[in-house]
Amino acid sequence: MHDDFNFEPIRGLPAELPPGEEILWQGSPNPLRLAKDALGLYWVIGYFAVLAIWRVGVSAADLPMTTALGHGVPFVLSGIVAGLLLVGIATIQARSTVYTLTNKRACMRIGAALSMTLNLPYVCIGSASAAVRKSGLGTVTFQLSGETRLSYLMTWPHVRPWYFSRTQPAFRAIPDAARVAAIFSEAAETRLMEPKISRIDPDHGHAGVVAAE
16 A cells, blocks of 8 residues: 655654654544544534424425425435545544654644644743543643744644634644643653753853753
8 A cells, every 4th residue: 555654754754853852652633533523523413413303394394204204314314424524534634644742842744635744842832731531532732832823724623723813733632632741741841941051152252052952
């Protein structure tokens, strides 16, 4: 089978890891949960269910119930087809997505038709939040700090819904989301607490401060 991502030296990453960086976790969205959370699967099914009930109710006023029920069948079938399409789209999205946490950054390889990789250094992430369901599936959302901006449309559905002006990238519908959030928290805290190194210009005696690599 052809691998559309065989150009990646490391799965989910566009280049080899630099010295001192290591992968702490990798994962992908759960397709069905992604369809429910990001593509509105329940809303679409509910919409066609309401249409079917309404059509049966209208027909039942003038026709026998058995005939009226038959009038609702096309709406039920349309709802099933629409639901399957959404699940198919979510499956394609999930298969092409790889979320990665290293000891220095969060990475997102996203995009089914046009693949792109987002690198989010921990120094650019102001805070994060986790929404975890009883099943363990959940979403970890990153709030970017400073002037860092992302396009909502370019990164959807891997974003927090409805936050257009300040797009918040997210690891969506991932298994064991609480553990992933804990890994991120520990790695980000460790990274941000790394000491700064003062570098002195030997010719002029001027000192500059650079972040430790």
